[in-house]
Amino acid sequence: MNKVPLLDLKAQYVSISEEIDYAVKEVIQNGTFILGENVKRLEEEIAAFCNTKYGIGVASGTDALLLSLMACRVGRGDEVITSPFTFIATAEVIVLLGAKPVFVDIDPKTYNIDPAQIEAMITPNTKAIIPVHLYGQPADMDKILDCAKRHNLVVIEDAAQAIGAKYKDKMVGEMGKTCGFSFFPAKNLGAYGDGGMITTNDEDLAKKIRMIRTHGSQVKYHHEFIGTNSRLDELQAAILRVKLKKLNEWTIQRQRIAQIYTEAFRGKGIITPFVEEFNSPVYNQYTIRVKNREELIAHLKKSGVDTAIHYPIPLHLQPAFSYLEYKAGDFIESEQASKEVLSLPMYPELSDEQLETVISAVLGMF
Ligand SMILES: Cc1ncc(COP(=O)(O)O)c(C=O)c1O
CATH class of the missing domain: 3.40.640.10 (Type I PLP-dependent aspartate aminotransferase-like (Major domain))
Incomplete structure (x- = not known):
């Protein structure tokens, strides 16, 4: 695999x-x-x-x-x-x-x-x-x-x-x-x-x-x-x-990989990164958004694809900030995002073959 x-x-x-x-x-x-x-x-x-x-x-x-x-x-x-x-x-x-x-x-x-x-x-x-x-x-x-x-x-x-x-x-x-x-x-x-x-x-x-x-x-x-x-x-x-000295070259690679992911996931019910027309992002993470995240993580793991959640708990619900007395429901967009976001493999050296592995594994569930 x-x-x-x-x-x-x-x-x-x-x-x-x-x-x-x-x-x-x-x-x-x-x-x-x-x-x-x-x-x-x-x-x-x-x-x-x-x-x-x-x-x-x-x-x-x-x-x-x-x-x-x-x-x-x-x-x-x-x-x-x-x-x-x-x-x-x-x-x-x-x-x-x-x-x-x-x-x-x-x-x-x-x-x-x-x-x-x-x-x-x-x-x-x-x-x-x-x-x-x-x-x-x-x-x-x-x-x-x-x-x-x-x-x-x-x-x-x-x-x-x-x-x-x-x-x-x-x-x-x-x-x-x-x-x-x-x-x-x-x-x-x-x-x-x-x-x-x-x-x-x-x-x-x-x-x-x-x-x-x-x-x-x-x-x-x-x-x-x-x-x-x-x-x-x-x-x-x-x-x-x-x-x-390599950073610009690496950034271009990240942007290229992001574009390939986004094209591949278009029309499949996966929310891909939205880019403001005035922004040029550098994709430290390529983060999608899905309703069935836990299932997808398990499925990708079986296919040999690692993923990460950035971030599973918004800060206002972290025990460290409990003294601020925020509660669930205070920031609904952050809370919803924390339940649905999933970061896929992203680094400049990701090969076309690896990219294909990730894409077909993801699409296997949609
Ligand atoms: C958004 C954000 N802010 C701050 C930090 C802190 O950086 P560091 O880990 O270098 O202390 C990080 C990274 O870890 C981060 O992702």
């Missing part, structure tokens, strides 16, 4: 092993492991890629959001609006700073926060909005930015899943006050460990975030405020610089 995993990092490594091995060896031989030349260069390269002035390497995508909020002075008593249909990190960082997540339901077509519902949730305590570009498709930023501007709110993009995606003529990463990227191995630009990046056009914020990531200091052992240790590792930066 031709097994098809959800993603195959080994296949990717095989295609770039020489360059990766060389880059890793070079870092080890040079002996600079923290904030060396590779971190600096990757920060410049990602900033250029996103059309921003600054990039700041941090320890993870979670920290990219956390440090962004810290730099924007979000803290106790503040409210931050975001989507309940995302990975927990998006809302977790709000709570870590003593602020309160305020959820706004998603647009059921795109799975991104519904901009039309944001305004009603703004209070005098609202300080920021974190739109998530879920699965790699940008949220409707113009509407969100317009609302934020009218209410003097900070917008922090969560682009953990969306590096390289475009919204109208803008890159993800250049629209918010800051933007957080994740280099978690399964992301489109994945490290061999954890890593993250913040992009911004704001010089003061960039400077502040650089200080936060090294214990509130610019000069060693001189601490101007309380920060933390959240640096992108030099080894990971060296690896990511090799991979960044």
Whole structure:
């Protein structure tokens, strides 16, 4: 049986092993492991890629959001609006700073926060909005930015899943006050460990975030405020610089695979990803929507096809957020999506044969 995993990092490594091995060896031989030349260069390269002035390497995508909020002075008593249909990190960082997540339901077509519902949730305590570009498709930023501007709110993009995606003529990463990227191995630009990046056009914020990531200091052992240790590792930066050169090519492959899936599933009663005409998504996930999900998962498993659910429980119903006292029925679109979404294998190295295996296995049930 031709097994098809959800993603195959080994296949990717095989295609770039020489360059990766060389880059890793070079870092080890040079002996600079923290904030060396590779971190600096990757920060410049990602900033250029996103059309921003600054990039700041941090320890993870979670920290990219956390440090962004810290730099924007979000803290106790503040409210931050975001989507309940995302990975927990998006809302977790709000709570870590003593602020309160305020959820706004998603647009059921795109799975991104519904901009039309944001305004009603703004209070005098609202300080920021974190739109998530879920699965790699940008949220409707113009509407969100317009609302934020009218209410003097900070917008922090969560682009953990969306590096390289475009919204109208803008890159993800250049629209918010800051933007957080994740280099978690399964992301489109994945490290061999954890890593993250913040992009911004704001010089003061960039400077502040650089200080936060090294214990509130610019000069060693001189601490101007309380920060933390959240640096992108030099080894990971060296690896990511090799991979960044391939990113556009890999994105095109992901888009091609998505198109083939979508064509194959047309008219079969499977809801395929809806793409806003102004968006160019990067398909960190290719996520379909079906009524008979559990049956389909079992059927695909038997056919050797791995799947995943992103995400089975919306955040407002997670025990970790029970203190917020949301209940079932509060965000019906997120709840419905969490019961029906299913992510299929998606990675640039997916062969035509594997693609065919997935498609025929899926269609076997429709
Ligand atoms: C939407 C979203 N936000 C934030 C994160 C956090 O990133 P990391 O795992 O690098 O901390 C992730 C990924 O895991 C994510 O998918």
